[in-house]
Amino acid sequence: MKFTSLSKMIGGAAVLAATAATPALAVDLQFYFPVAVGGSAAQTIESLTKTYEAAHPDVHIKPVYTGSYTETVAKAITAARGGNPPQLAVIGAAEMFNLIDENIVVPFDGYVSKQEAKAWFGGFYPAFMANSQAFGKTWGIPFQRSTPVMYWNKDAFKKAGLDPNQPPKTWGELVTDAQKLTVRNADGKVTQWGVRIPTAGFPYWLYQGLAIPAGVTLASKDGTQVNFDSPAAVKAAQFMLDLTTRYKVMEPGTLDWGTTPKAFFTGNAAIIWTTTGNLTNITKNAPFPFGVGFLPADKHFGAPTGGGNWYLFKKSTAEQKQAAVKFVQWMTAPTQAAKWTMATGYVAPRPADWDTPALKAYVKKVPGALVAREQLKYAGPELTVYQNARVTQILNNALEAIMSGQKQPAPALKQAQAQADAVLRPYQQ
Amino acid sequence: MRRETLHAWLLLLPAAVLLASFTHIPAIETVVNSFFSTARGMRPSHFVGLGNYRNLIADPTFWQAMRNNLLYAAITIPLSMGIALAMALLVRGRIGGRGFLRMAFFTPTVLPLIAVANIWIFFYTPGFGLLNQIGALFGLPNMNFLGQGATALYAVAAVSVWKEAGFFMIFYLAALQTIPPSLIEAARLEGASSWHVFRRVTLPLIMPTTLFISVNAVINAFRLVDQVFVMTQGGPDNASTLLFYYIYQVGFQFWDTAYAATLTVVMLAILVAIAIGQFFLLDRKVHYR
Incomplete structure (x- = not known):
């Protein structure tokens, strides 16, 4: 008898504590991501997400590993057709027109100011933006890109x-x-x-x-x-x-x-x-x-x-979209991009990424990584x-x-x- | 009497609900979908009658997948069943290392097909692959088994035979052990040769098992395509595309779900026809006790 009431009290306290720790207006986000290379891609995504959550207690983000690129796009389209898509997904850049045709993604332009858009979208290598933009809008943010x-x-x-x-x-x-x-x-x-x-x-x-x-x-x-x-x-x-x-x-x-x-x-x-x-x-x-x-x-x-971009899905609240875009901005910022490149071998998609001390040290150790960057000057979009x-x-x-x-x-x-x-x-x- | 009927229905209900929601209703929906176009974003789906079926008849990839699948079935079914029976006969008797042999024959069944197919890629790899290295000892030329249209399907079929034979062996082994030794002894006393005993006594007595295995083998010949995903992705140029793989490709890569439904209806029809044929025709040759 005593034990039950005690445990109830503890339980009640825990609930109180949990509610206190979470602001009333927390936004829940979910994103799908594929893993197409060896190494520690999945762990890196999860640890980056945790870091972001720790700094932004008003956002809960759930990364969902969804297999290969093919499986990820299949799952995202199925979920969207079923009316329950994630807010974000990392999907092949070449799928852009497909996702537009399915009418399940929205461009990023509406969620950042004009200046921000110019600085953000304009900061990537043009070779990567070639199949990330269409109809004057930006539908994909380069993330795990390769050549x-x-x-x-x-x-x-x-x-x-x-x-x-x-x-x-x-x-x-x-x-x-x-x-x-x-x-x-x-x-x-x-x-x-x-x-x-x-x-x-x-x-x-x-x-x-x-x-x-x-x-x-x-x-x-x-x-x-x-x-x-x-x-x-x-x-x-x-x-x-x-x-x-x-x-x-x-x-x-x-x-x-x-x-x-x-x-x-x-x-x-x-x-x-x-x-x-x-x-x-x-x-x-x-x-x-x-x-x-x-x-x-x-x-x-x-x-x-080659490789994958971040896409923003249509069916979510304006709040969720705003929070999702902020998260993508953070994930693709130079410090995070450098970590991601070193963990996976993907090409950091912005010149600014290569100016980080971490990547500068990395290319001294693995000079081969620079070749991909230099080749980008001549690269074209994949089909x-x-x-x-x-x-x-x-x-x-x-x-x-x-x-x-x-x-x-x-x-x-x-x-x-x-x-x-x-x-x-x-x-x- | 009424109450009993009610009880019977109640007892059947859980199974009926599961079967209906996961098998029967989807099957009916598939048939319905095959008469509509695929919805894409802004354009909703609309009734097209037999349009999808006309496309199917004009689709060379479909016919290639059918031809491949029939050839694949014609290779894998008799071969895996024959090897299974031979292995079962071998490990039935009292021979040294029987337990080890049984385990060795059964091991391929336990391994996941995806993992196994990844290993087989290295067996088949030209140059430094296992098969080419063995071939080199006998002075055979380098072969690119998975990279040539002429050999890709056979290379994929070999993996299925290797995988399935051990599984079927277990059924044959069980069947062989139920044969009363007295029947075989009687035949021996009459002076029948080993071959005669096998053909006239053993084989007829394991016919029910053979029927069961053959039904499974046929279904598997159309259903098990994991190794195609891993080893060839249907290539080169559809040389190793099987019907089920093509359905996946159309449905979940091309997102033409209506056409995928049409292909599924055709596959279902084939499987139903074969299953009916097997039960009705072979039943006459099968002795159930």
């Missing part, structure tokens, strides 16, 4: 009689270097390939590392047109195929993404192309000195961007159109058919263009 770079094995370069500090800078040099780097045994079997560009699953991304230097942006700015069958696009696909069949410096068939770093470590491939997100992994595991460089140039240097997944799949199928020898580049891309046109026709008024 592909070239990694080369310096020991293999020495063995082949090449200067280990001079990576190939043009397509022509890539071919001649790769020919020297391709090693065959007595039976003519290849024991080391010159170059490896992974082309299985989603070849469209690295293909743009050839298409952009060849002089073509695959999609129009308004996301309603694609240029799959332009001469430059065909030229880029032909070059990718030639690496396997004509120059014989790359393993034929499509090549898996996940096993690419492993192929590099075991000496199966002397040059690989992959995301900057692999920098931490390769730094830790490569048993030889390696270099990080730009993707080689054709007409000029170039690479696609971003309406019905993005479907159009991307059309291009993926064409590229896989080319790389596995089932179709020639020109007819395959012509067919892909026709298929994409059919999907995009309703959006071209």
